[in-house]
Amino acid sequence: MIFDSTWLLVLAPLLGAAGAALAWWGRRRRIDATTAWSPVLGTTAALRGRSGPWLVGVAVLCGAVAVAGPRGGRTSVKTEARALSLVIATDISRSMLAEDVLPSRLGRAKREARRLVQDLDGDRLGLIAFAGRSYILTPLTVDGGAVSLYLDGLDPDLASEGGTDLAAALNQGLELLEATSEISDRVLVVFTDGETHDSLSAVEDAAAAIKKAGIRLILVGEGTPVPVKIPIRDPSGRLIEYKLDQDGQVVETSLRESVLRAAADAAGGTVVPASLSDQAGAVREIVAAFKRSPSTESRAADLRPMGWLPLLIGTLVLLGQTLLRRGASLVVLALAVALPSMAAAQRPSAGARALSSGDPTAAAGAFLQEARGGVQRDTAFYNAGTAALRAGDLKVARRALLEAARSTDPGLRYRSLYNLGVVDLRAAQADSSLRDTLVGEAISHLREALLLEPASERAKWNLELAERMRPPPPPSSGGGQKPPPPQGGQQPKPPQPQNNQNRGLTREQAEQILNSVEREERATRNRQLDRLAGGMGGAKDW
Secondary structure, eight states: OEESOHHHHHHHHHHHHHHHHHHHHHHHHHHHHHHHHOHHHHHHHHHSOTTHHHHHHHHHHHHHHHHTOEEEEEEEEEEEEEEOEEEEEEEOSGGGGOOSSSSOHHHHHHHHHHHHHHHTTTSEEEEEEESSSEEEEEEEESOHHHHHHHHHTOOGGGOSSOSOOHHHHHHHHHHHHHTOOOSSOEEEEEEEOOOOSSOHHHHHHHHHHHHHTTOEEEEEEOSOSSOEEOEEEOTTOOEEEEOBOTTSOBOEEOOOHHHHHHHHHHHTOEEEOTTOSOHHHHHHHHHTTSOOEEEEEEEEEEEEEOTHHHHHHHHHHHHHHHHHOHHHHHHHHHHHHHHHHHHHHHSOOHHHHHHHTTOHHHHHHHHHHHHHTTSSHHHHHHHHHHHHHHHTOHHHHHHHHHHHTTOSOHHHHHHHHHHHHHHHHHHHHHOSTTHHHHHHHHHHHHHHHHHHOTTOHHHHHHHHHHHHHSOOOOOSSSTTOOOOOOGGGOOOOOOOOOOHHHHSOOHHHHHHHHHHHHHHHHHHHHHHHHHHHHHOOSSOOO
C-alpha cells in the first residue's frame, strides 16, 4: 500500500494526539465548571467519559490517514481508443544533408517526425526511408517507441542506391497502407526537399494512384529555394569537403516547391511549407479531422483508492463517542465531515476522470452537468465542447463552445473560438450541402481568435486551410457577352480612368461598409445554422 501524501501520513499521529489533547482539555474545563457549581455533580462528571479523549484522538488519526490517500489492490479499467493508420516516409538522399535549415534538412525532418510520433500516441504508425530506392523500416504498429528508434538511426549511408526516387516512395507507401484492413482513414506523410531524379510525370502518376485508393497525402517540405552546397563531414562533425558531381563540380541543391505542389495537386493532398516553424503541429492539426477506427481495451490497474477504509473506522468511532459524550464528539464529527469534502475537492472532477479513461462522450456529459451547476461555468462549457469534439459530436461541441466563447477571459475565449473553427471545418468536410456556410463560419471564428492571439501559428494554419476550402468567386461578367453597339453609327468612347482622389471612398467609410456587410453575412449564417440544428435530433437541448 502507498499513500498520495506521505508528509500528511507522517503528521497523522501528531494530529491524532492534538485532537485527543483538545478533547481532554475540553473535558477538564467542563468538570471544573461543574465542580464549582456543585461538588457532587463534579465528582459524577469526572467518573464518566474517561475514554472520550482517546476515542476522539483515534477518530482524528483515522481521518488524517484517509486524507493522506492510501492506495492498494487492483481494479479493472476499460478504455476506448480511436486509432489512425499513418505512414511516415523520410527522404535520406545526400541532398538532405544540406544545412540551409538547422541542423540540416534530414536533422529537421527527423526532429519533426519524432514529435509527430509522440503527438499521435496510440495510432498505428509505419516508417519508410527512401533515396534511389524505397525501404520499409517498420510496418504499421502501435509501438511508437520502435518507430522513434528507427527515426534516430536514419542516415544517407543506409541507402544502397544514391539519388532520389520520390515516385517509388509514394508507391511503397500506397502498398503498405492498402495492406491494412482498418476502417480508419489512411495517411501518408512524406518529408522531402522535392529534389527527385525520376520524371515529374511518374511522381504525378503515383500521387494519382494514392488519390484513387482514398489515401490522404501530406508533403512536408525541407530546405530553402536558394541553392546551397552539400557538406561532407567526418563522424566528429568536422567539414571534409563539399559534394562533387562526376565532372568534379560542386553540387548545389534547393527545395523544389514545384514538385511538391504538383504531387499534392495530383493526389488532392496538402503541402506543409518549409517556412513553417511547427511542421509537426501542422500535420497533427490536419490529421485531427480524419476518421479513426474505434477500439476498446480492458486492463488491470493497480493501487485503487482505499481512503474509505480508515474513514469508515473513524466514523464508527465517532458514532460510538456520540452515544457516550455528545458535546465533545459533535465538534470532531463536524471536522470529520469537512475533511472528506476537502479531500474530494482535490480529486479530479468526473469529467476529467472520464476523459483520462478514454471516454470523451461521458466526459462531455459530466462537464455539461458541472456547467448547469454553475461551477466555473465558462470553463466547464469549454471542457464539454472540447470533449464532444474529441468524441465526434459536432452539434454538442458547437453549442458548448459558443457558450464558452462568451467568457470575459481572453485566453479561454481564444481557445473556444479556435476549437469552434475546428468544429466548423470538420462539419464542412462531412456536410457538402452546407459546406460554404460552415467554411465561412470557420473563417469568422478563426479570425476572431487571431484578434485575441495574433501570434497563434495553429490559428493561422487553420485559417489558411479554411480559405483554401472556400469556393472561388463567380466571374464579374456573365457568358462573355459584348456590350451593345452604339446607336447612330457613333464610335464608342474609350473608358476614362476614375479619379480616386475626388470620387473614391475614404478608409473610414470603406471600413463601415465592410463591417456592415460582415455583420449581415454573419447573421445570415447563424440563422442557417440554427435551422440546421433545429432539424437535427438526438442531442439534448441545453
